[in-house]
Amino acid sequence: MTDPSTSASELKEVMWQIMAEVGKPNIADYFPVLKKIDPQGSKRRTELYFSKMFDIFDGLIKQRLQLRTQPGATTCNDVLDAILDVVEDKSEDLDISLVKHLFLDFFVAGSETTSSTLEWAMGELLRNPEKLLKAQTELHLVIGKGKKIEEVDISRLPYLQATIKETFRMHPPIPLLLPRKAEADTQVGGFTIPKGAQVLINVWAIGRDPAFWASPNDFMPERFLGSDVDVRGQDFEIIPFGGGRRICPGLPLATRMLHLMLGSLLNAFNWRLEDGVTVENMNMEDKFGITVQRAQPVKAVAVPA
């Protein structure tokens, strides 16, 4: 694990394997009696991927711990350093053996979700050049062409915010949220959900439901302008982060990162499609794991703005 680029690409590869594996329908989820037999080998493979991730994290943590003991060591001032500070401080109930589990949560829950949303946003904007121009014009007027965007600027960028919401509506990264279990017999919309039943919420279908959304298959950030509808779990027609007690704890981080990343890409560069891909023939199909990614990555050329 000495070469950071090797560990980064290995990590990405294993992470996608986990996403694909846990997103696959598993017969043992529907017939729990099969869980021990693991007929599809899904549990076996997932355990293997998890142990590969733990090996990568163990290497990085060990390396950092060694670095920290060296005389005159400077702090890296990153999340790992902050967590190791908490472990050494002993003020919280956080044991060093738990750090790799925490990182597994961060990486599995936080990276593909955020990066695939950014890619979908760029893909939709490239396919809708007039929306791309609107987003860039807002940025150029409010921030200044090519200038750095700060967190405080986000509230002054309604079109950018609407673009992120519209991306979440059409491409929620976790299309069925995470499985839940009914605590008691419950009535929903005239159906009885028996106690103990596994419940999956199809936010992808909700986001495309013509009962809630006009022209649901069209990318139209404008629908969110002047509207209070938000993705924070209160408006059930758009809940990409889930809702209630188990709503995604990464929501504030993810939304800040997305606005800053997309805003920066659009404000610093002009974009054009490459390799003969045009607005008309762009492939917008998705690839299903527990997160939904683009079947074909967006390939675009950045030209300094």
Ligand code: HEM
């Ligand atoms: C676009 C970005 C993201 C989306 C759309 C997203 C979505 C979700 C969803 C749908 C859930 C399940 C909620 C439910 O069952 O109701 C979840 C859980 C979770 N997310 Fe996120 N997430 C994102 C980014 C992040 C980030 C950046 C982190 C942390 C660094 C994170 C950490 C977690 C954790 C730890 C859970 C499990 C919470 C629990 O079981 O109580 N997520 N996320």
